[in-house]
Amino acid sequence: MLVSRTLRRxxxxxxxxxxxxxxxAPETARTTITQSHPxxxxxxxxxxxxxxxxxxxxxxxxxxxxRHYGRRFLRVLAVDPSTxxxxxxxxxxxxxxxxxxxxxxxxxxERVALRKIGELLRRYKPSVFVVEDCAHxxxxxxTRIARLTEQMLAVARTQGxxxxxxxxxxxxxxxxxxxxxxxxxxxxxxxxRFPALLLRLPPKRKPWQSESPRTSIFDAAxxxxxxxxxxxxxxxxxxxxxxxxxxHA
Numbered sequence: 001m002l003v004s005r006t007l008r009r010x011x012x013x014x015x016x017x018x019x020x021x022x023x024x025a026p027e028t029a030r031t032t033i034t035q036s037h038p039x040x041x042x043x044x045x046x047x048x049x050x051x052x053x054x055x056x057x058x059x060x061x062x063x064x065x066x067r068h069y070g071r072r073f074l075r076v077l078a079v080d081p082s083t084x085x086x087x088x089x090x091x092x093x094x095x096x097x098x099x100x101x102x103x104x105x106x107x108x109x110e111r112v113a114l115r116k117i118g119e120l121l122r123r124y125k126p127s128v129f130v131v132e133d134c135a136h137x138x139x140x141x142x143t144r145i146a147r148l149t150e151q152m153l154a155v156a157r158t159q160g161x162x163x164x165x166x167x168x169x170x171x172x173x174x175x176x177x178x179x180x181x182x183x184x185x186x187x188x189x190x191x192x193r194f195p196a197l198l199l200r201l202p203p204k205r206k207p208w209q210s211e212s213p214r215t216s217i218f219d220a221a222x223x224x225x226x227x228x229x230x231x232x233x234x235x236x237x238x239x240x241x242x243x244x245x246x247x248h249a
Contacts (some may be wrong), residue, residue: 077126078159078224079117080143080216086113087216090124094228097194108148110148112123117152121159129156131229132219133165140168166223174226180213187218190225197221 075098076091085105090098105112119127130152133139134146141149153163172181180186184204191201202212 014192030063061075074128075124075126075226076128076130076224076228077120078130078220078227079120079126080132080219080223081113081148081152082213082216085109085216086116086211086221087218089217089221089224090119090126090225091221094225094232097196097221100200100221102213102217104213110144110151113148114151114155117155118159121156121161126161128227129153129161129163130224131163131165132223133167135165136167136169138167138169159218164227166227170230171222171226174229175222183219184216185217190218194221200230202238 029042074093077088078091079086079088085103087100087102089100092098096239103113105116105117129152131149132151134141134143139146147164151164156163172185175186175189180189186200191197197218200214200217202214205211
């Protein structure tokens with residue numbers, strides 16, 4: 001991977017092109033932090049780095065990642081709100097999933113969610129903040145979720161982080177090349193690509209069942225990965241060398 005140049009941070013919000021074609025990630029790129037980390041040597045089990053487990057050791061600032069891998073990366077924080085909180089995924093590159101998880105919120109949902117988003121932004125210091133484009137014609141989110149995503153983008157702007165909204169239709173198009181055409185099939189593809197997510201993969205939902213909160217992790221990862229690989233396909237330069245896409249509804 002080429003050494004990334006400094007990304008010009010613009011606090012505006014972009015809309016990813018809904019009809020953008022994205023390249024399929026090479027099969028040789030099917031590695032995760034658990035496989036490439038020098039202490040795990042391909043194992044999914046935790047390692048010990050100065051007394052800390054794998055995920056704790058690899059979280060935090062870009063200096064930590066530089067120490068482990070000797071280069072700088074474009075950090076993307078992708079978030080997917082749900083009725084019970086939100087899921088998130090942090091990427092350093094399309095092949096490098098750094099962290100993931102859910103935030104369960106039961107009361108005062110909007111205020112608490114925005115506070116937790118601010119905490120994640122301060123913790124990971126991403127270059128780009130990615131959410132679903134709820135204003136797109138294909139979006140099927142509630143008014144509350146649509147309003148919340150816009151407020152999340154506003155929080156990112158206040159911290160100097162560029163925001164990008166990706167239509168769900170672009171996600172389906174991106175993963176259609178792997179014959180994944182439903183949310184569950186996309187989640188299975190992500191778990192295959194990043195084996196550390198296997199423990200979080202929810203069972204296939206029956207028509208009468210409600211969606212598992214863990215699904216939001218895979219939705220967030222799908223938005224983040226679609227953004228990164230679409231951005232890589234639009235340029236021959238490293239993703240972090242390209243200004244954030246703008247002017248697309």
